Amino acid sequence: xxxxxxxxxxxTNAGNIGTGLKVASKIIGIQEGGAGLSNIxxxxxxxxxxxPKAVFARSKADLGENTFLELSESVLVYYFPTIxxxxxxxxxxxxxxxxxxxxxxxxxxxxxxKANNPSVNKKLLPVKAALALSAxxxxxxxxTLNYFKNLMTLKVFKQSDFENIANLNKKKSENTEQAKKVExxxxxxxxxxxxxxSVCLALSALLIKKGENSKSLQNISxxxxxxxxxxxxxxxxxxxxxNKYFSLDFADNNGKLxxxxxxxxxxxxxxxxxxFGASKDRGKQNFLETLFRYPLxxxxxxxxxxxxxxxxxxxxxxxxxxxxxxxxxxxxxxLKDLRSIAEKHGGDIDAMYxxxxxxxxxxxGLPLLFGIGVMGFFIAGTSxxxxxxxxNRDVKNKEQVKK
Numbered sequence: 001x002x003x004x005x006x007x008x009x010x011x012t013n014a015g016n017i018g019t020g021l022k023v024a025s026k027i028i029g030i031q032e033g034g035a036g037l038s039n040i041x042x043x044x045x046x047x048x049x050x051x052p053k054a055v056f057a058r059s060k061a062d063l064g065e066n067t068f069l070e071l072s073e074s075v076l077v078y079y080f081p082t083i084x085x086x087x088x089x090x091x092x093x094x095x096x097x098x099x100x101x102x103x104x105x106x107x108x109x110x111x112x113x114k115a116n117n118p119s120v121n122k123k124l125l126p127v128k129a130a131l132a133l134s135a136x137x138x139x140x141x142x143x144t145l146n147y148f149k150n151l152m153t154l155k156v157f158k159q160s161d162f163e164n165i166a167n168l169n170k171k172k173s174e175n176t177e178q179a180k181k182v183e184x185x186x187x188x189x190x191x192x193x194x195x196x197x198s199v200c201l202a203l204s205a206l207l208i209k210k211g212e213n214s215k216s217l218q219n220i221s222x223x224x225x226x227x228x229x230x231x232x233x234x235x236x237x238x239x240x241x242x243n244k245y246f247s248l249d250f251a252d253n254n255g256k257l258x259x260x261x262x263x264x265x266x267x268x269x270x271x272x273x274x275x276f277g278a279s280k281d282r283g284k285q286n287f288l289e290t291l292f293r294y295p296l297x298x299x300x301x302x303x304x305x306x307x308x309x310x311x312x313x314x315x316x317x318x319x320x321x322x323x324x325x326x327x328x329x330x331x332x333x334x335l336k337d338l339r340s341i342a343e344k345h346g347g348d349i350d351a352m353y354x355x356x357x358x359x360x361x362x363x364x365g366l367p368l369l370f371g372i373g374v375m376g377f378f379i380a381g382t383s384x385x386x387x388x389x390x391x392n393r394d395v396k397n398k399e400q401v402k403k
Contacts, residue, residue: 021358021361024361025335025360042075045070045073045074045077045078046074047372048371048372048376049070049376050070050071052377053380054066055380056381058384059164060157061153061156061159061164062165062167064152064153065149065153068149068152076138077271081250081257081258082257082258084134084138085134085135085250085257089131089134089135090105090257093208097123097127101123101124104120106250107124109125109128109221109222110249112125113226122218126208127211128221128250129204129224131204132225132248132250133204133248135263136266138266139267139271140196143189143271144193146271146278147185147186147189147274148186150183150185150278151183151187160174160175160178160282161175162289163391165282166285166289166388168387168388168391182282185281186278189278207221224247226243226247228242228244244261245302246265247262248260261302264301265302268301268302269298275290285387288387288390289383289384293383297379304375305368305371309367312366313326313332314330322359324345325356326363332364335357338353338356338357341356
């Protein structure tokens with residue numbers, strides 16, 4: 001039988017699946033790959049953040065600063081944790097660990113605590129906590145990006161007033177005092193982030209040097225890496241929730257350090273402080289626009305797509321759809337397993353594979369498209385409209401007061 005390889009699946013004639021399915025399967029393959037969370041979140045961020053904002057850009061300054069912000073923060077958040085954690089600090093911090101423990105650096109702290117091996121945990125947890133703190137540069141830089149954006153817009157486009165950037169005020173008059181305020185605030189908060197990171201590095205050094213023999217530093221390590229396990233020992237549901245969304249521990253990508261859900265949450269929360277602070281510096285309308293948009297987008301980035309997928313799977317299962325793939329636990333097999341499932345059904349393997357692939361694309365693709373359409377274009381468009389509405393209303397009210 002002649003075979004072709006598409007996403008490591010063999011077909012009698014790969015061309016029969018069509019270009020659309022090939023592209024969709026490639027995207028799913030990225031999502032389910034080793035760096036899946038980083039890659040798929042980068043795609044989602046670009047699709048739901050950059051593209052809609054570019055389409056609805058209100059001026060060159062608006063387009064320029066959104067392009068700078070969206071691309072820089074996506075690359076920073078989704079790829080630098082691995083670069084810093086795996087490429088730099090892992091080698092630096094694990095030098096004194098025995099060879100067998102060096103291999104366990106990527107093992108989640110939650111699993112290490114469950115194994116309950118005190119001699120191992122005393123050595124490993126402080127090192128892992130030091131890694132997590134050193135990687136906290138990511139959310140701190142995310143925090144500063146909005147202030148750097150303000151400085152860039154001020155330098156390149158000579159604008160500091162959001163009403164001019166968003167093309168609300170047709171007169172486009174700039175206030176020098178406002179510009180100075182934006183500049184000083186940006187520099188102040190960038191220095192603040194640098195100061196906080198210096199404390200993180202100092203604590204990391206202390207953990208590496210004295211963590212193994214200090215009960216206090218052991219407790220700090222557990223709080224950083226497994227807050228749910230530390231604070232909710234008698235409540236598994238709460239423990240799992242806090243470990244998933246608030247742990248600064250890295251995820252395990254086949255023995256390598258990768259972006260975790262908790263790190264992603266920290267970036268959204270710390271970065272959000274930067275969003276609100278930098279927008280407040282540029283006026284009321286910028287702050288209100290951020291207040292409308294950021295909570296929705298931030299929630300979606302952390303867990304929105306996951307919730308959409310689970311809800312959609314439940315809907316399909318209850319209605320007897322995609323029954324070859326969705327089991328009673330609402331679990332769906334990975335792309336690489338579809339061929340073996342097709343073979344078990346017998347008959348025309350290629351036809352069955354194509355059917356399974358269509359179901360897989362439907363299950364994974366529709367929530368993603370919903371995110372792009374609703375969380376991307378709809379929110380970007382309505383956000384701009386609401387800002388324009390608020391501005392016009394305020395102008396009208398001021399005119400009435402003058403009369």
